[in-house]
Amino acid sequence: MTDASTNMRLKLPITCFILEIIIIILFGVLVQYDEGTDAKLWHDRNHSSHSDYDNDFYYRYPSFQDVHVMIFIGFGFLMTFLQRYGFSSVGFNFLIAAFALQWATLMQGFFHGMHGGKIHIGVESMINADFCTGSVLISFGAVLGKTSPVQLLLMAIFEVTLFAVNEFIVLSVLGAKDAGGSMTIHTFGAYFGLIVARVLYRPNLDKSKHRNSSVYHSDLFAMIGTLYLWMFWPSFNSAITAHGDDQHRTAMNTYYSLAACTLSSYAMSALTAHDGKLDMVHIQNAALAGGVAAGTAGEMMLTPFGSMIVGFVAGIISVLGFKYLSPVLESKLKIQDTCGVHNLHGMPGILGAIVGAIVAALATADVYGEGLTDVFPDVASGEISASDQGVRQIISLAVTLGIALLGGLIVGFILKLPIFGAPPDTICFEDSIYWEVPEEETGHGNQLTTVRTEETEKLSS
Amino acid sequence: MTDASTNMRLKLPITCFILEIIIIILFGVLVQYDEGTDAKLWHDRNHSSHSDYDNDFYYRYPSFQDVHVMIFIGFGFLMTFLQRYGFSSVGFNFLIAAFALQWATLMQGFFHGMHGGKIHIGVESMINADFCTGSVLISFGAVLGKTSPVQLLLMAIFEVTLFAVNEFIVLSVLGAKDAGGSMTIHTFGAYFGLIVARVLYRPNLDKSKHRNSSVYHSDLFAMIGTLYLWMFWPSFNSAITAHGDDQHRTAMNTYYSLAACTLSSYAMSALTAHDGKLDMVHIQNAALAGGVAAGTAGEMMLTPFGSMIVGFVAGIISVLGFKYLSPVLESKLKIQDTCGVHNLHGMPGILGAIVGAIVAALATADVYGEGLTDVFPDVASGEISASDQGVRQIISLAVTLGIALLGGLIVGFILKLPIFGAPPDTICFEDSIYWEVPEEETGHGNQLTTVRTEETEKLSS
């Protein structure tokens, strides 16, 4: 454990300090308050009749906070299901999210927030930064337990950058719609992470197999993560849609997609178990697939009816993936997907992208009325047809997959360099390699019988 | 455990799939976006001068999310106090809530959301659906540990339906006020559940007695549920009151009622223990009674002073109920109320209804000014007197109790049919009958000493 290679005493501080100092310098040079946060600009605009109550803070910030909870509590606790990796799950999630949101502010700002050479920021950029961070955390799920914090920070640097590039191409160049990020966040994060996991394949991971499972209370901690993701997903998908009916509709569509998904997940979990017992892995993950799958079409006139069908199908696909596809991915494709991100974010993300393309292609002025301008501005202006929009969506999916796969491949090889302190195969899924872990008493009795097994002694010697 | 009768491999998937497919079909036929969520309708109205910022999403959605957290985290974790029933508490809560909110959208829509043969939905119907779901979860508390997920889904179908009928009679026919649901949610859910528990009485439940208690960390998980219920109860009671002062006042009244209730609960908990030690059961439950008791009068001019008195009394009643009444209910009336819902929702609900009737009867135009129209429209219009309103409230309480008791009786007998996979008396309060439960290591040491006791082996054989 105090093996020089995994010792973080210099590697982690150097990485953190250099990154943070670079970020601070770039913020000093490039970043400015936007109109809603700058005292002078806001009050200047005031002359042109807006009220303090019109500040976008009031119409975005509650959604932002829900998203924020999903990022730090939702993703963080979802991954605490491992019996001996709770500190790292929550703690590394916390670290890379805190880094990624700063880096994302800069990268996204370069691509779509520049005003006169400066990046203008406010609540909308904060939401976008959290979104980008979500993508990194999805990839984290694929490599959970097998990477050092330095590797994770490096992954975040590259992934955030590529995310911003892909987002720019998809949303700005191709003109696709993806408010809840079925493509840009979920598909991108999942396939990026899966390829990284493929490159980092560990043929002897079996040596840590006994830790790659849950215990009773770790599963309960994970349910905290699941439920916060589930409850706040309507806020996630609607956080940056247009104001008014768009946000309202997106939230409602997502709510019903998730509800239907939950029922199909429970059904499939019992159906695929030989003794009909529910599996916590399915409940913790598959029940969320409905939120992923409603990420693109949620803002469209999908209707609650359509949303429920999407969620229903997503739940089925996701459980089937956990049950039958994940073992194949590991044995045949050598992808060790710790959290099953392929089942929660990968396939449901692609489903969401396809549903989005179909619903976009079916859009008519009759259904959307003047609201068409908010959802499909280019269709509303007559520049393109609805089916063109559908094609845009599909091309965007392909681009996203391409950038994710290629980017993940390159980043995987970078992370494979043997200088970043990755844990050995025998001590994966183990907090004590990077954390001070308290000794335990047995049974919570008042008399402390500390359990100090041979292995811990060996490790900490 | 793999006993055919409790095996859910077919029963649960069939139930979930049939229910979800019925719901999806009914949504396809009957449900439409309302004005605030439909792209065309919203933008048509736009001509008549409203702004996107006027969308009700911004004035209800933050409250909705607080309510949503209460339903899924609050109720779910509150019930994790049982040492071996955490998966079921959180997991079945999740399942039946996800079902109930969909079914409630339809049932409540039939009774008060129809427009030209269609049910119109938006954030307000989402809040109402969550409210109705809360009622089912209260009943769940009474039968916790003794029912299969199929029984719970069946209970939800009937209870949601009867809830919608009762709500329609109380609010629309009788014209009572009950914004926070002291009557329609708490009294209804509690007495419905208690009668179901009565019908499902298990004379040999003692055989599972050793599991019907908490362990140290399960009590901490339960406190997560308690605190989220406590913190967000002001949002719950105010979520569907009229905009402006009404929501504001309701939230504040509830806040003070809960604060006073907490002090009286702690006081009574210490006072009623022979050694002055606080009992987690009281803290987890009685401290919430102030929210229940402020559910009807919270929107009225109860004043913080009045709210505190109500909360103070509710806390005292609730602890006394746990200490002295619950044992009697079990031994004399054969009601095995696992979570003590009679003490948290039953008696405080009735208290809240009575307080509501009194405060309504005392309403004067002098106190409410023109705000009387929002709170008591029929009194403001001169159609009835304030004391008439008080009478309406009391009649509504009686109707609610009647429908709850009669409904619970019938539903209890339906659930008693021996085909729904209820657990045997010897294995109540036990997750492993319906869930894959991970084997445990002792002491979290690195060396895994899995504890596989004789009983588990027997059960899983």
Add this chain to the structure above:
Amino acid sequence: MTDASTNMRLKLPITCFILEIIIIILFGVLVQYDEGTDAKLWHDRNHSSHSDYDNDFYYRYPSFQDVHVMIFIGFGFLMTFLQRYGFSSVGFNFLIAAFALQWATLMQGFFHGMHGGKIHIGVESMINADFCTGSVLISFGAVLGKTSPVQLLLMAIFEVTLFAVNEFIVLSVLGAKDAGGSMTIHTFGAYFGLIVARVLYRPNLDKSKHRNSSVYHSDLFAMIGTLYLWMFWPSFNSAITAHGDDQHRTAMNTYYSLAACTLSSYAMSALTAHDGKLDMVHIQNAALAGGVAAGTAGEMMLTPFGSMIVGFVAGIISVLGFKYLSPVLESKLKIQDTCGVHNLHGMPGILGAIVGAIVAALATADVYGEGLTDVFPDVASGEISASDQGVRQIISLAVTLGIALLGGLIVGFILKLPIFGAPPDTICFEDSIYWEVPEEETGHGNQLTTVRTEETEKLSS
């Protein structure tokens, strides 16, 4: 354990009942709804053209709920890191917060909420009451594990009162700005608590040393507290700033300060450990120092760049404090600071006050435009210069420290009276002295092997 001196059977109920009854009477005599919550007043004002949507509820309540979560979940769970003190951490936090928010409504009302002899209350007073409560909970952290609930309630009475006095002097008399409370909340609460801890110094606390540490799952529970504090700190600092750009800017500054602080905390935690392993104590606490340090300057034009520098430094100071200063405080100054509040709230609070003074002194009309009126009204009106404002800030820090230290000294001696049931040195950090604690099973097996050690038997006999 049933030692008469620590038996709460009469002491706690009497204290709670007397306090609550006094509060209820004072509320009856003194407290009234404000314009936003009173049915008549709100609707009278309606004549003068405001809409229900203008009610301050919609612009403050989401922030209030975030603050509320920080108070009850954030502070409560942050302190559950102790292995045998989870019930007390969450439970006493709950009790004293529920009391303090009521008492604070009155005390703060006396000093800055009186209108015609009445205290007018609404959502803003609710936020202020929660803020004041936060200060008491910080002090609680310093004496955690060594005090009875009666002592804590007494401490709350005095501390809330002195908080209101200090707040009045700092904000109203001296005209300082401190929206997020670097001075009034954090510095005040920390130094007050530290002096109380000094007076209550226990030379033989080593006898309870084996309980004064965490176990694996208690550290995970504590992370729930940490993350909620971290996520919602932007809401805390912005909750009572002026509407519009001020709230928006404050939230964003805090967000970046915290993100930078997290990176420096992780870096310093690894750097100061001999084997490079991260320490949960640092992650749980130091990563929050950025929120404290942005408490005064957050509403000013600190810029994200400045915020990050402040957070970055705060994280470094805080980890260094935990590592090198806390042991010295205990050994030399005899301050046994259980939670390390000096490192999280004390030093970062002072840093925040100084940063606030500097940023205030540098304020120019050129940077703030007409927004200067919101942030520094006296500077905008020309009454004083910006550097005068900076001097005001520094004087306010000195006053705050003075009142905290003197007040804590007096209150410490009051609490030292041997009649309030403080635990003996041998049974500190132990729930079972004030709580019914469930017996434990080992290993969560189905067969219950209750661990009833000699000590528990002795204690409960």
